[in-house]
Amino acid sequence: MLTLRIRFPAGRYHATPLGYHVNEGLIEWPPSPWRLLRALLACGYCTLAWRQPPAVAVSLLRRLAAEPPEFLLPKGALGHSRHYMPTARFDKGVEARTLVFDSFVDVGEGALLIRWPFELPEDELHLLTQLCEHLGYLGRSESWVEAELLGKEHPLCHEDWRGESGHCAPSDPGDLPAEHEIVQLLAPMKPGDFDAWLEAARDHALAQLPLPEGKRPSAALLKKREKALADLPGSFELALQAETEQWRKAGWNRPPGSQQLRYSRPYGRLAISPIRRVRHEEVAPVEAVLLSLRTPNGRRGGLPGIARTLPQAELLHRAVIAQRARGQRVRCPELIGKGEDGQPLSGHRHLHVLPLDLDADGRLEHILLYAPMGFGPEAQDAIDALKRTWMKGGAGELSVARAGRGALADLRRLGPPWSEAIARLLGAVEGAHKWRSATPFVPPRYLKRSGRNTLERQVLAELESRGLPVAGIEVLPWDRVAQGWRHFVRRRGGRAAQPPMDCGFALELDFEEPISGPLCLGYGAHFGLGRFDSC
Structure with missing residues (x-):
């Protein structure tokens, strides 16, 4: 039997079921057959340079839609992240954002298996192999995937999955296996049913706008009949390509040519993951x-x-x-x-x-x-x-x-x-002798002309409190760079201690022994003031 294996390199699968908003936090798991066929079709356009699907691709899609697949699900855990997405609207010069929940299934290194109960002709098998090799994501674009077709000799192509704990297959509510729940998945109609439905839908649409007998129809009537048919897909492959905005504008509540199938999903394959505590x-x-x-x-x-x-x-x-x-x-x-x-x-x-x-x-x-x-x-x-x-x-x-x-x-x-x-x-790897002010040095005490509170003695005391060697101290003139420092904020906010003197100095220190930075001295040294760079 035809078996497809999908791995998730990022360990996550992101997809929202049809009819639900992303912020409702629901996950389409397993991926719906409708989503899978649309992904294969899009892959052909993007990677095989289709202008329109070739005959072999149409035949392949109709064959895959003829029988709903069964799934073998890996163990997964629900998770989500929260993002503030830009809205392209500005409020007071700042772009407004809205909170979005990005829900996902965390499957780790597990693989998803999908199987159809038939084999493909050689040309269709070759095309499907190509599409699987080029398939980059499934669901939202962050759901990276690696897909491969398993060879006929692979044991998973022949095993009976019904006894497996991750088996998920079409089911009626009356035949629901134990320890399973019903999930709705969007799937394409069977090709024969689609053709019959399309013909009946066309007949019904035209019956509402009958042609007059015995006289020529007006241009307005012909235009209305043409518009009525335009809302219907022209073929099965065109139905798969219908955009959401297109079919909603036409008044459909789901994509034309689709149906809701009931699948039985085993409990425990989509669990709430526990919070991992930091050790x-x-x-x-x-x-x-x-x-x-x-x-x-x-x-x-x-x-x-x-x-x-x-x-x-x-x-x-x-x-x-x-x-x-x-x-x-x-x-x-x-x-x-x-x-x-x-x-x-x-x-x-x-x-x-x-x-x-x-x-x-x-x-x-x-x-x-x-x-x-x-x-x-x-x-x-x-x-x-x-x-x-x-x-x-x-x-x-x-x-x-x-x-x-x-x-x-x-x-x-x-x-x-x-x-x-x-x-x-x-400073240099081996240390530096000379250091020059990069931000103003603010004295931690009142400056005095003599004694321990002179500018030089205060700097030396700061060095000693940090276990640094003695240095020669030079007060630099206020050059063009230092003049800009007069705009520096030199007072802390709130109830923090204020500097005894609101003034700043540009200094150059010449150490007897080389030292390494960062070097910060004086008032506000723990908040970026009094910082020195090596020179």
């Missing part, structure tokens, strides 16, 4: 996570400017904490900088949120989350769950995606146009 003990700590930012319309000009480094870092930090909190008290030292006793950690080893302009266009398109103490499983879960952040003005909402995570050294493998900026951020 935290298997997650290794990581030192850094690189995130990318994107505006809703993808325009890079809508990204926040570098002057908003501090507020963007605060907003993202707040969003990460919210993902971890979920209405509960946060106990994650690497994210909040406090130990179990509620006391601040020493050594600046907790989270640094560093907005970056890696492509040097004046816009922040990446954010580096860096913690020398490492991000544990709970912190990684919170960061992975983060999908969006915000900015004041501009694009408003920003999409967040993880670009990479691991050790800081892994960032060096990024290619152009980011590699040069990463090299300046981290």
Whole structure:
């Protein structure tokens, strides 16, 4: 018997039954015979360059429609994802989106078997083999498939499937096997039934518009008769090609030439999959996570400017904490900088949120989350769950995606146009002696002319608190680049501590020993201020 095996490389099958909206979450499983024949027909047009189906293709389709197939279903689990799809409508300059549920059957590595109770002539078998080799998807376009015809000698072509747990075949409600349920599948009429139905439908349509006896019919009447016949498919293969909009406009409630067949589907072949819990003990700590930012319309000009480094870092930090909190008290030292006793950690080893302009266009398109103490499983879960952040003005909402995570050294493998900026951020592999301000250094205490609160002593104290060697300090003049820093936001929002003095400095540090970055000092150092690049 003719047997077709279909595998799903992505492990998923996406298709919505006829008459249902995608957001109802229903799955057409198994694939309907109508969908399968339409897929083969479309494959001929797309891959074999048909202008119209050749005679052998018409013969093949009519033969496959003459007998409904039976199925052997792999074990599957229901699942869905949710997407906000663009609607091509704009509200206040932002494209509106609508929530769509994309339901699917997760079959893993299982294969779907379809069998017809006959054999094909050589020419039709050759054509069907070609179509199966070229079939790329079945259902929605993300339902990738690999289809193959099994040879006559294959045991699955001759075995009795009725004893198998995944057997699905046409059935009447009175003959429903135990542990089975009835599902409706759309199938083509048998060719003989289709021809009889088409002839009767034409006769009925023309009977409503009879020709006058003994005189010439008017042009308007002939046009109406022509329009009445236009709503009917001219042949079996044309019925398979009818578009949904076309037959709905003609007043049909399903494609002309189709019928609903009852199939018996075994219970347990379409189960609700359990939620897989993350096993935290298997997650290794990581030192850094690189995130990318994107505006809703993808325009890079809508990204926040570098002057908003501090507020963007605060907003993202707040969003990460919210993902971890979920209405509960946060106990994650690497994210909040406090130990179990509620006391601040020493050594600046907790989270640094560093907005970056890696492509040097004046816009922040990446954010580096860096913690020398490492991000544990709970912190990684919170960061992975983060999908969006915000900015004041501009694009408003920003999409967040993880670009990479691991050790800081892994960032060096990024290619152009980011590699040069990463090299300046981290310094040379063996370390760098000289470092120059990339964002303004804001003193953490009031500046005084002498004593421990001079600018130089405050910088040295910041270095000592981080375990870094002594450095020579030079205050740079306000050149054309540094002059733009006067627009930098230097004060944190909300109830956070404010800087004693709202001023920023451009510095150059010359270390006695080479060090590696990132290097951030002073007020707001954990949120992108006081960041230095190697030079």
